[in-house]
Amino acid sequence: MNRSQISQFIFVFLFTFAGVLTSSAQSNTEQKGDRLYNNKEFAAAIHYYEKELENSDNLAVKRKLVYCYLKTLKDTKANFLLENIVASPNVVAEDYLLYANLLKRLRNYEKAKIWFKKYAELNPDDKNIDKLILSCDLINELEDKQLYSTESVSINSPQADFASAFYKNGLVFVSGRKNQTSREIDGRSGEYYLDMYFAEKSGDRFLQPESFSDEFNTKYHEGPACFSANEKFIFFTRNKGNLNLEGKSELNLYSARHNGKKWDKAELFQFSGKNYSMAHPSISPDGRNLFFISNMDGGYGGTDIYVCRKFGFAWSRPINCGPSINTDGNEMFPFIAEDGYLYFASDGHIGFGGLDIFKSIFEQNEWTYPVNLGPPFNTSKDDFGYLIGKNKDIGYFSSSRNGSDDIFEFKQNPDKIHSLSGRLIASTTKAGLKDVEVILMENLSKEKTTLSDDKGLFTFDIFKGKNYSLIVTKPGFKTKRILYFAQDDENTPKQLNISMDTTQWVKFNGNIIDQFSARAVKEASVQIINQTYRSNSVSISDEYGDFEQDIDPSKSYDIIIQKEGYFTKVINNYKYQSDKFEQIELQKFSTNQNMELYAVEFDPGAWELKKNTIQELNNLAGLLKVNPHISVEINGFTDQDKGKKENKILCEKRAKLAAEYIISKGITANRVQYKSSGFDSGRSALVVKLIEAF
Template identity: 30%
Template sequence: MKKRYIQIFIFILIAFSGNAQKSLFDDVDMSIDTLQNINTPYSDFGPAIIEDELIFSSYTEEAGKKSDKKNKAFYDLFSSDLNLMGNIITDRRKLTTMISQYHEGPLTFCENTGELFLTQSNWENPQELNIVFKKKNIRLGIVIYEKTALTWQFKEKFPYNSSEYSVAHPTISESGDTLIFVSDMPGGMGMTDLYYCVRQDTGWSKPINLGPKVNTAGKEMFPFLNSDGSLVFSSDGHAGEGNLDLFYIDFPITEYSQRSTFTNNINSPADDFGLVVHPNQRSGYFSSNREGGVGDDDIYYLKMEDYRFNIMTLSNYTKRALIGANVNIIDGDGQVAATGQSDSDGKMSVKLDVDKKYTLIASIDNYLDQVVDLDLTDEGNFVDKNYKVYLDPEFVFQGQVVDILGNIPIPDAMLTINDGNDIDTIYADYQGQFKHNIEPEKDYKVNVTAYNFFGTDIDFNTVGMKPGLIDYLVQLYSLDAGTRIELENIYYDLAKWNIRPDAAQELDKLVSVLEEYPDLQIRLESHTDSRGGDEFNMELSRKRSKSAFDYLVSKGIDPSRVEHVGFGESQLVNKCDDGVSCTEAEHAENRRTVVEILKAKVTRRSKGNIFYF
């Protein structure tokens, strides 16, 4: 960057989230590409990334007309659209919303506060508008705008702007309460230093110099706070390749912070400055006037050929970090790309090649193994800088919902899970499978329903249960003509036929089904065990089926849709005939109420496991 352009200052979008254990830039290969579609023969520099746009400063073409002594050329703002990977996908276009008769420096935006920070020249002395910028030492200041529905509205000037010195190059923390900037104010360590201010209830604190780990007797400029906790800046006072070079250091700066420089030919004998990183942490942009560019200062695309990020292992039950979890990452060729254990924060730092797909396997005692796909190709899903992997504890309710005829999976079956305090609703997948984390020492009631099926209830508890799985095969009866559904919990007192409250709950489920499916016509069958006389049992079963019929009618069901019949002990389901010694549980198998679907909207005929409608 040549001297006549150094006075234009930049500030940059940031996403500061605290210190990282290892910087994005450490031990990472990066490639550089010249951008032909946005650079010009003049000065293009100062990239900033705001949402899905790259915004930068460019000297207008009139600036190249050396013979025009009255030219009024200025640095103005231009933008190009970016895709998810941070690649430019449109040509440059001029921004008109903040174009003024001043030099417009690059800008940054704090999404948390809705504020935009802009560096402008001539902010103090408008009478100097007609003076060519490069011919006079014009002061710079920071102007703050607020985002509105349609445009940007001026809010205020930064309180430490001055007509005696420049204040510029701001970069704002993600929270919006820490501003780092460049100034040549008196009392600094060199020609220009980096300072920071903290926003308090009473306003911005006084500027604090970042100290000798950053500042030198030369120039420090173009700060950028990256989301990995590193502060990137340019300096000609630290040992480097020559002129302005790019460096980075942890922020906040402590006695343990170490300044580092960039490799991968990012620094050159020319000026290299203004580096910004896309929020995806896989690409970025910087400025340089090195040889081989399109013009004077050019903007270069930076791609991380490696991607460094943290694997975070957490409990899917407590949402807390799992310490000491084993993490293995396998590439597409079956080779181990990374392996290790999560630290005291549940993190493991990994570095993977971009443009590849991986499989991650995380495991720890008392938790189920978790297997996830990592796709670092351009077509893959975005992988966060802190990639969270949730492991299911071994208190897990899982299983499959199937048609009782042939055990055919029932997709999208709904399970309503009630632990007495909270109710959760989950859905089975296309294979009828489901999984849900449960808690120890609780009683659970689960209602399972599906379209065109008769629902059921499951009761279980985890009282005294050790970590593990509760696995169910849930079988539902279809509501098709010919289906016979054995109702559970239809009990009667000895030798009686009145409907007890517990039987009423089961019959209420049948009422709901008949209301939901008005085409159904059914027959109620009542059966007894073999104890008692044949005629007595026959009459008892008829009275019981009639009681069930009357209950349905009392709930509003059309009696023409329901038949009822008693079979006594004529259709036993086991050996417990007259004179055979059986347990009470075996006799109970014969005391049952069966619903047969006589007519439905769809009649299904089966052939093996294939159903024809």
């Protein structure tokens, strides 16, 4: 859902007291506005609050009216009213913060910084304020270099249109336009309830949009959606209008299969329907990972991005994507692309204001720090719903930059593209080298990969005015990093000639066995990462558990060994030793498996973490970090019986402190539970139980 429609997902109001400020002498007009306001019908409440302020200077009404303006994207009116509020003698710190954030959305960064600092003077303990001030300085570094052209697509309406998905030869998108299933107006946004639509594309233009499915669209909100690669499965968001015990309207994920003629009845996704929301699905091209957002307990902020992994016919429990991706703000609209990059919208990372679009990739078993896509994708308004095709020649995103949510199409600007060609030769013979891997890097982002042809030639299309680096590697030759600096057309070389020196490579041999049975583990993935150039190669163990890979013995490597049903093993800073055959043991796991932490020590009757205990917990945190599909429960025990009640209190304190320590190491809270297990003279003081292991 978009910011103007589903409040708890899009915008975190920065002073929550605005909704509870009341007066004992409320007028009839204010009371009517409050009834609509409390029902989250902000568009309808505006009329009564504006009427009330015609004859009143009520600060509480002004704050509620500002909130309504912001919820309905009336930033100019909100700005005018906030200027009045921050000049009031009864102004509070949260007014400064709200005004600063709005100024940032209006791209008045210098003035926003002034008001952020005023807020900081009154709230010096706010951990986010330094990041907000920094964002006002850094944002000017992200300039629009006109590398992409963008335009609003013809299927947009005067109402909200957003969050598209590729389907057949067109797009499925969400819209608040008048429709046949809702018919009623949503008082929160002043528009019709959201439905899903399909627009076929013919050449460069879209045909008239049609309702995507009468079976899926109801009188409440539907969308956005995503589809499996073969388009036989759909996952989509639905808000049935039900309120939970806290009075909040929850979003749920639904899925359905196409039987060849029509869509089967949509079914609730197995982890939906709880006392939290799930929305904005995106399925990976291989169908193994379903990304979505949720406000379930154990996250980092308002809404976080989670993933469920599919093994066979079962989905793992939701796995939080961790602190690299998620912040104390809102992360939303994930899209997992063909090349493995995760694109998402966030108002918690440093950006222009509102939601910005970022990208990250899962490398070496963790998500890289997100990169802001910059202009023209991001503005001071809300920008979200990024979508790009397999060939990367065309894509779409959504934005409120023109006053309401619209879908935009983007393409590479042909005037900014030119060809970077090169030839790889052996330094001794000057002969062209075939099958040299050439990786095009922009900063730390891997953009493209290719192999040289029979003559040693390769070509990339690159943007003019950008700096790149090339990493070239081939067994038997020294790996090189070539820096390519932006040049004007006159000085651009027609061809880069790269000479490669020979060096001795060796065969890195290994054998993977089960730790307990000593039997060979076949089809295990062995990822070998060159620490200097961050390039990697992958081998698969054979039926005997053996694998072999060419490596440069002068380099250091990180090695990641993975196999379904086993703990992932990571070997850091590996240096090759001649004539040594590496045998690697993998430990199998299963749910409800217990691991005794035998080195754990507590003083009698105490729960403080001692040196040996901290070391054991560091090992556990390391295990959880490289196995993001694992969730655990820490059970606290005592070997001294002080009575059932005292035993329970002591053991709970031990388990809780251990769990908090693990979480402090960057492990998401929803992966670490704790429990008091009481007296048992034969158990370690801390026992770890695997409660989820896929």
